[in-house]
Amino acid sequence: MSQPLADxxxxxxxxxxNAGIWVGIFCVLVEFxxxxxxxxxxxxxxxxxxxxxxxxxxxxxxxxITVLLLTSGYCMVKAVAAIRDNRRRATLVWILLALALxxxxxxxxxxxxxxxxxHGVDNTAGIFYGVYYYLTLxxxxxxxxxxxxxxxxxxxxxxxxxxxxxxxxxxAAAVYWHTTDVIWLVxxxxxxxxx
Amino acid sequence: MTIAAAERVWVLLLALTAAGALLxxxxxxxxx
Numbered sequence: 001m002s003q004p005l006a007d008x009x010x011x012x013x014x015x016x017x018n019a020g021i022w023v024g025i026f027c028v029l030v031e032f033x034x035x036x037x038x039x040x041x042x043x044x045x046x047x048x049x050x051x052x053x054x055x056x057x058x059x060x061x062x063x064x065i066t067v068l069l070l071t072s073g074y075c076m077v078k079a080v081a082a083i084r085d086n087r088r089r090a091t092l093v094w095i096l097l098a099l100a101l102x103x104x105x106x107x108x109x110x111x112x113x114x115x116x117x118x119h120g121v122d123n124t125a126g127i128f129y130g131v132y133y134y135l136t137l138x139x140x141x142x143x144x145x146x147x148x149x150x151x152x153x154x155x156x157x158x159x160x161x162x163x164x165x166x167x168x169x170x171x172a173a174a175v176y177w178h179t180t181d182v183i184w185l186v187x188x189x190x191x192x193x194x195x
Numbered sequence: 196m197t198i199a200a201a202e203r204v205w206v207l208l209l210a211l212t213a214a215g216a217l218l219x220x221x222x223x224x225x226x227x
Contacts, residue, residue, distance in 0.1 A: 054219060063216035067209060068226070074205045081198055193219040 003152040017172035025179050028142060032183050035135050039190060046127045051195050053128030056121050061112035062192035066151060066184060069143075072101035073181045075108055076150075083157070086164040092157045095170075098177070099150040105143050109136075132191050139180070146180050149173040 017024065043050040079094035116122070121129055153173040156162060162170050196204075 028219045055222065059219040062219070063212055066212045066215075070205060070208050070212070074201065077198065077201045165203050188212070189215055195222065 001127055003103060008133070016168075017175045018168050021176055022141035025176060028179060028183070031138075032135075032186075033139065036186065036190075039131055042127050042131050049126050049128040053126070053132070054195060056113050056116075056119060056125075056129075056193055058115050059192050062188050063114070064108050064177065066103045066188050068101050068108065069181045069184050072098045073178050073194055075101065075180070076177050079157075080174050083167045083170055084164055085154075085164050088162070091162070091170070092154065095154045095157055099147065099154060100148050102143070102150055102177070106140065106147075109140055113171065136191070139183060142183070143180050148178045149176060157188060158162060159176060 075094045075098035079091050079098065082088075082090040082094055123130060123133055150173060153162075153170045156169060
């Protein structure tokens with residue numbers, strides 16, 4: 001198991017990952033809290049735009065991204081479980097699966113934006129789409145960091161850096177990946193479902 | 196969380212995603 005945040009600081013449990021990743025996760029959550037506040041302020045001022053806005057978005061793209069992220073996150077759960085059993089090969093397979101599914105996100109996003117532009121949904125299409133692009137592209141940036149993190153822990157797993165006794169780095173990548181997943185689970189209904 | 200619990204959460208969220216996609220396509224979530 002990975003080390004606690006500080007010697008003697010934790011007596012009743014264990015914090016997964018490491019201190020640095022939780023500082024980062026806190027910052028990401030605060031950032032998106034602000035962005036979601038922007039969403040609600042804009043929605044309060046332009047209710048009509050938010051009532052009709054989702055009609056022009058490709059629901060299937062949002063749903064596909066949701067399924068990709070959920071399933072990729074599940075693969076990381078299996079990866080962490082595998083390393084806790086010292087099954088390094090299985091760990092690597094699960095991470096690579098998570099990575100492959102995660103890479104589907106920018107791919108779907110590319111086709112979604114191309115489809116949007118073909119249907120007149122660009123940055124001049126109105127307030128709803130401005131907020132949509134701002135939030136979803138910001139999320140894409142954070143997912144890109146997560147993808148890099150998954151690639152990094154895949155390499156580390158491949159060279160035998162993790163074991164049942166020490167896999168804090170792998171846990172850190174997993175909890176960050178789950179964080180991007182949770183944030184998307186708010187973005188999806190806000191922009192693709194709710195009116 | 197056990198793997199079994201994680202699998203239940205995964206399936207539940209997939210089902211909610213499908214329901215959300217259906218609502219999004221039909222505009223059935225209007226007024227929420």
